[in-house]
Amino acid sequence: MKLIVYDLIGENCLTLDDGQKIYDLIHPELIASHQIELDFDKAKVFASPFFNIAIGRLLKDIKSEDLNRLLKVNNLAPVGYSVLKRVIENSKEYYSPNENTRKALDAVLLEQSENL
Amino acid sequence: MKKTLSIPTIDDNATDFDILFNLWNQTNNDNMDVTFEFSNCNFLRQNAIAFLGGLIRLIQSKGGTVWFNLESISKTVKANLERNGFIPTLGLGNGSVPKTGNSIPYREDSYQDKDVVVDYLKMYWLGQEWVHVSEMLKDAIVGTVWEIYANAFEHGKSSVRIFSCGQHYPHRHELKLTVVDFGAGIPSNVRLFFEPDPRAQSLNAASCLKWAFQRGNTTKPDGRGLGLDLLKEFVKLNKGKLEIFSHEGYVIIDNKQEKFANKTTFFEGTLVNITFICDESHYRLVSEMVEEPLF
Numbered sequence: 001m002k003l004i005v006y007d008l009i010g011e012n013c014l015t016l017d018d019g020q021k022i023y024d025l026i027h028p029e030l031i032a033s034h035q036i037e038l039d040f041d042k043a044k045v046f047a048s049p050f051f052n053i054a055i056g057r058l059l060k061d062i063k064s065e066d067l068n069r070l071l072k073v074n075n076l077a078p079v080g081y082s083v084l085k086r087v088i089e090n091s092k093e094y095y096s097p098n099e100n101t102r103k104a105l106d107a108v109l110l111e112q113s114e115n116l
Numbered sequence: 117m118k119k120t121l122s123i124p125t126i127d128d129n130a131t132d133f134d135i136l137f138n139l140w141n142q143t144n145n146d147n148m149d150v151t152f153e154f155s156n157c158n159f160l161r162q163n164a165i166a167f168l169g170g171l172i173r174l175i176q177s178k179g180g181t182v183w184f185n186l187e188s189i190s191k192t193v194k195a196n197l198e199r200n201g202f203i204p205t206l207g208l209g210n211g212s213v214p215k216t217g218n219s220i221p222y223r224e225d226s227y228q229d230k231d232v233v234v235d236y237l238k239m240y241w242l243g244q245e246w247v248h249v250s251e252m253l254k255d256a257i258v259g260t261v262w263e264i265y266a267n268a269f270e271h272g273k274s275s276v277r278i279f280s281c282g283q284h285y286p287h288r289h290e291l292k293l294t295v296v297d298f299g300a301g302i303p304s305n306v307r308l309f310f311e312p313d314p315r316a317q318s319l320n321a322a323s324c325l326k327w328a329f330q331r332g333n334t335t336k337p338d339g340r341g342l343g344l345d346l347l348k349e350f351v352k353l354n355k356g357k358l359e360i361f362s363h364e365g366y367v368i369i370d371n372k373q374e375k376f377a378n379k380t381t382f383f384e385g386t387l388v389n390i391t392f393i394c395d396e397s398h399y400r401l402v403s404e405m406v407e408e409p410l411f
Binding site: 012015047048052056068073077079086088109111 | 230231234255256258259260262263266270313315318320322323326331333342343345401409411
């Protein structure tokens with residue numbers, strides 16, 4: 001299946017709501033192991049909330065290798081590509097087992113006592 | 117409670133923000149009857165205009181009334197407030213139509229309308245003849261600045277709107293934008309995130325801001341914690357400046373420093389003041405199109 005992002009949400013790929021529109025269309029297809037092509041032709045402005053919901057969240061229940069095989073992103077402008085790459089890096093870390101919030105708070109409080 | 121507050125000249129240096137936050141501290145009550153007078157005011161920068169607009173709406177939302185002593189405003193300050201739409205938008209004048217001229221309009225956003233905000237940034241802020249950047253760079257700047265609006269709408273949880281105003285500084289070749297919300301503030305959201313642990317309340321505002329700026333840290337669901345990080349990276353790379361005030365916390369980030377501090381003046385919401393250079397030759401865009409798996 002091929003989706004033209006511009007036809008669905010216009011040239012500004014910015015919001016959570018727009019990200020949700022794309023996610024709702026592609027997630028069931030990817031879960032069913034169907035190929036998806038996301039075409040960003042004519043899309044111009046990009047921000048992380050959109051990519052987080054549309055694409056980053058896919059990593060919650062679909063493996064990286066499956067996404068590389070099934071999801072093709074085409075005609076994405078370089079500035080959009082760099083935001084998307086960062087979103088994916090961030091999502092991979094978020095959805096992998098990590099330290100709990102107690103340890104994170106330990107670290108912030110320790111730094112506060114030392115530096116501020 | 118009836119109060120008259122004198123608005124002095126307000127620039128956008130660190131002490132000027134204290135003046136604004138002191139005004140908030142003096143009016144943050146229900147049913148205030150506030151008169152603003154301007155006899156000591158020679159100019160108001162974009163930070164003051166955005167903040168004062170928000171303050172007026174906040175007072176009104178709490179059942180209060182606001183009066184502007186228009187006779188006390190100098191001709192030049194009044195002309196600027198009319199040109200940028202501040203006086204007409206707030207219904208303070210006699211219904212004159214805003215004329216944008218060389219000023220950048222004051223705006224209020226009660227909900228997240230991306231196309232309206234993008235048009236504002238492209239046409240009125242970046243679209244003027246004072247900015248010499250390509251369409252592609254404009255798109256990159258607008259996407260980055262959207263991260264500020266997205267945070268304000270999602271995190272601010274404000275009962276009033278999001279307020280913004282820009283200004284062009286021709287001698288410094290700089291373009292500035294202030295976005296302010298009167299919501300819970302970043303430190304409050306960070307403490308809430310850590311709340312099950314009672315030690316969260318001992319986190320000071322600067323520590324909370326520092327945590328919020330670290331890549332991957334977020335109080336939002338689905339790991340959506342990149343906005344501030346992307347903003348910071350873009351500003352550092354392109355010799356801009358980013359300042360954020362929230363509660364007592366203050367952040368200043370430019371290509372030389374990344375400083376987090378606690379101030380003495382408290383403001384419950386969040387104010388972002390961003391500076392960009394108007395000339396494309398100063399910009400570098402991160403372009404990492406490489407043939408490698410995306411995920």
